[in-house]
Structure formats: structure tokens, C-alpha cells
Amino acid sequence: MTKQVKSKQRVADHGEVFTAEREVKSMCDLVKTETERIDSRFLEPACGDGNFLAEILSRKLAVVKKKYKKFPMDYEKYSVLAVSSLYGVDILQDNCEACRERLYRMWDKEYKAVCKKEVSEDCRRSVRFILSRNIVCGNALSLMRVDENQQDTEEPIVFSEWAFVTGYQLQRSDYTFARLMQGDDEARDLFGKKKRKKREEQMTLFDDAEPAEKPSDEGEFLKKYVTHYRRVWKNEQ
Template sequence: MRSKQRVADHGEVFTPPELVEAMIDLVGSELGRSDSRFLEPACGSGNFLGPVLQRKLGTIDARYSRSDFERRHHALLALMSIYGIELLADNIAECRTNLLEIFAVHLAVEDGDEWHLAAHQVLSVNIVHGDALTMTTAGHRPVPISFAEWSYLGRGRYHRRDFRLDTMTQLSTTGEDTLFAGMQNQDMFTPTRDHGSLTVDDIARGDDT
């Protein structure tokens, strides 16, 4: 708890690390895939998303130990698969910083490296300053929250499509309960933008924004 006032104003409380780990254990099978997606609608400073990313990176290391090329690209895909929404601006900044540090330390990359820059760009898109209840961004002029659907095409290339969160939530009425599930089979779920094929360098330079 940061302060009693923040608890009163925003209901902000932090889950103890041991409880976080126990809850993540319940979805442990999903952590075996670099592209399995996790959305935390009140992500705070990343108390859940950080451990999720760490476990996914550990799995990737074991699976791609013979190819540093694939290990790095799947590590970025693992980061791309993590999404968060947070109402408080200081928490958003801390969450992005924490996740970026986990990624950077794991790949041994420093600020200015293209992998570091690409991860920074991904987090600026995936970790959103907004209100999960209204599904709009925070600020004086709220707009509908959009999330990027990232996929790995192989050979160092990714594909990004953007979808509005309020549209994606309609999937729950179709029996699908996972983020971006069934998009390819439903014409009503069309992306607001298709960024096409992207390299790490494209993402790092912000060519997809």
C-alpha cells in the first residue's frame, strides 16, 4: 500500500509476491508458449506481469538454446504478448520500466540497443494509461483503448494489427474468452490499422506507430 489516501481514492492495494506466484501457477501451462497473451486490467507497477514475463522468458531460453536469433525474437514476442491497463500515471511509468528492465537484463542489452528500443516501443503500446471499466484512455480527451495484436512471422519479422478493446470484448458473447481469439474467423472484428510486416529495427525506429 502506497498510502491510505490512494486506497480510499482508487482502491489501490498490492498483492503479496507469494500470492502472485500461486495465482500464476494456476495458468502455468500457458507460460510454455511465447505467444500466449496476458491482460491485466489494473496492472499497477507490474506485480503480476513481471513474473509472467520472467517465466515465459525462462521457457524460451530452454526451447531455443541452440539459436540465439530465435531466442531473442521469441523473447520479444513474449513481451509483445503482455498487456496492461492502469489508471494511475506513476504506476504506468513504473510498470513499463520494470518490464523493460526484466527484458533488458535477460537479453543483456543496454539503452540505445535496437532490442532495448524495440521493447520500449512495444511497452508504450501494450501498457496503456487508461480506465479498464470505461475502456478509454486517461486524460482530458479520452479515446477508446486499442491494443496491438502482435504475431511472429518467422525469419525475424513480426506482424502488427490494432483492435479496439471494446470491440474485442464482444467476443465473450461468441463463447471465446481469450484476447484476440477467433479474430480471423469473424468479419466483424476488423483491425483499425494493419501495420504489415515489421523487423526489430522497424519497431525500434517507431516505423509501426
């Protein structure tokens, strides 16, 4: 069980208190269906070392295993999709590093158990790369990156959307979110996106941004790549 407090000094300096496991499970149960949908995206704006994200990943991987354990390549693909659906921000670098490593180890343990001799080092590199993009050290209030003193920099937080487009081709689209929390007071979902009633009108976290003359709350679109999911780490530049 993860400790709720790492040190009194961290509590005093950053108000850092981690949510207990029982509460994490209970809160995730409130959106149980979504936590068990492989491609459902979650963002934890103060993720710490990943208590909520680890619980959600555990649930998603259990679904992937149930559906695809007899088909190693399919298990691999959809387990990558499960990892790619989780996002976190924390103002402390050590928490971000611990969260990435925690999620990676969870994924890798299940990956080895299911795929055995068919595991791929390239796939492992891709998962590590995806986590490096999805778990960001920054200020969730200002949506800016922070320096070693937890002070805002001039660099905005950038997230990547990951989506399978055809077969094993994974599309990465990068967006900034400086405008994410701006706008009117309409009801918003977990990612701060406006909710709409009709399914065909619903907006996703990463809807393509409108042209520059029409700013949108989705954030500024930066760039897009498409490649085999085992090679996404090659786009690190």
C-alpha cells in the same frame, strides 16, 4: 518484495492495493502451462506496476533461455515475442510507467546475460516501443484512455497484436476494444473472447475484424504493419 500499499491516500482515492507475491505465484500456477508458453497472451486490466505481468514474463523468459540460450539471435527473437504477449491497463500514469520500466529491465537483464556482446540497441528500442503500446493508461471498464485526473477521454484504448509472420518479420496490427465486453453471456477467456469447443473454430484476441457491415466483439481493426522486429519502433507515427 513489492509493497502492497504505496500510500493510504492512494488506497482512499483509487482503492489501490497490490496483490502479494505469494498470491501472484499461486494464481499463475493455476494456468501454469499457459504462463510457460512463449506466445500465450495475457491481459491484466488493473496491472498496477506489474506484479502479475512480471511473474508471467519471468516464466516465459526462463522457457526462452532453456530453449535458445545457445543461439543468441533465436533467443533475442523469442524473448521479444514473450514481451509482446503481455498487455496491461491501469488508470494511473505512474503505475503504467513503472510497469513498463519493470518489464523492460527484467527483459534487458536476461537479454544481456544470454546475448552478451551481440546485444542490439535497435532491439532494445523495439522492446521499449512494444511496451509503450502494450501497457496503456486507461479505464479498463470503459476501455477509454484517461486524462491526468483519471477521467475518461474520447480516445479509445488501442492495443497492438504482434506476430511473427516470416523469419524475423514482425507484424503489428492495431485494434480498438470499445466493444470487447459487449455481447452475449457465453463463456469467455482471460481476454473476454468467446470460447468455442473446436480448436479450428477458436478465436484469438486479435482475429481480423469483419467488414464494417458486420461488427464484431474483437474490436475495430485500424491498421497493420510488417517489418523486421528490430525496426518496429520506426512505425511510431
